[in-house]
Amino acid sequence: MSTRAEREAKGRRGETLAAWYLRLKGWRILARRVKTPRGEIDLIARRGATVAFVEVKWRQRGEELGHAIDPYRLRRVAAAAEAVAHRYAGSATVQQIDVLLLAPRRWPIHMSNVGQF
Numbered sequence: 001m002s003t004r005a006e007r008e009a010k011g012r013r014g015e016t017l018a019a020w021y022l023r024l025k026g027w028r029i030l031a032r033r034v035k036t037p038r039g040e041i042d043l044i045a046r047r048g049a050t051v052a053f054v055e056v057k058w059r060q061r062g063e064e065l066g067h068a069i070d071p072y073r074l075r076r077v078a079a080a081a082e083a084v085a086h087r088y089a090g091s092a093t094v095q096q097i098d099v100l101l102l103a104p105r106r107w108p109i110h111m112s113n114v115g116q117f
Contacts, residue, residue, distance in 0.1 A: 010058055010060075014057070015033070015042050017102055018042070018043060018054065018108065019032065021100065021108045021110070022043065022054070022110075025047075025110075026047050027045040027046065027047045027052070028045060029043060029044070029045050030045060030046055031044040032044075034084055036079075036080045036083040038076065038080045038082070039076040039077065039079055039080035040080060041055075041077060041080050041081060041084070043100075044084075044088050045098075046088075049094055050093075050096065051085075051089045051096075052095075052096050052097070052098040052112070053078075053080070053081035053085075053095070053096070053097050053098070054097075054098045054099070054100055055069065055073065055077045055099045055100070056102065057100070057101050057102065058102045058103070060103065061103060062103040062104075062105075065103055065106075068101055069099050069111075069114075074097065074099075074115040075115075077115060078097055079117070081095070081097060082117040095117070096112065096114075097113070097116070098112050098113065098114065
């Protein structure tokens with residue numbers, strides 16, 4: 001069993017990997033770990049006229065990725081995104097919630113536009 005600090009460190013490493021992955025796909029990272037009264041947004045990224053509020057999930061085993069995100073977590077991200085969208089969206093015509101699922105020795109799974117707010 002890992003401690004909370006270890007899980008936090010793994011999560012931060014996952015967010016760093018996710019940020020690099022998004023950069024390689026043409027996204028510009030606007031912010032990381034944005035805290036709001038409604039929850040936290042792991043990454044906020046922009047590509048062209050699209051701003052994505054990204055939830056990152058890191059799992060030690062790839063088999064666990066299918067259970068990493070659920071409607072409750074998506075609602076929390078959506079609520080947090082709604083609270084800060086005015087700061088980051090600006091002239092963006094599209095705002096979306098994305099999920100990036102990561103595990104060792106697996107390609108990242110980028111689920112685009114999975115939630116609404």
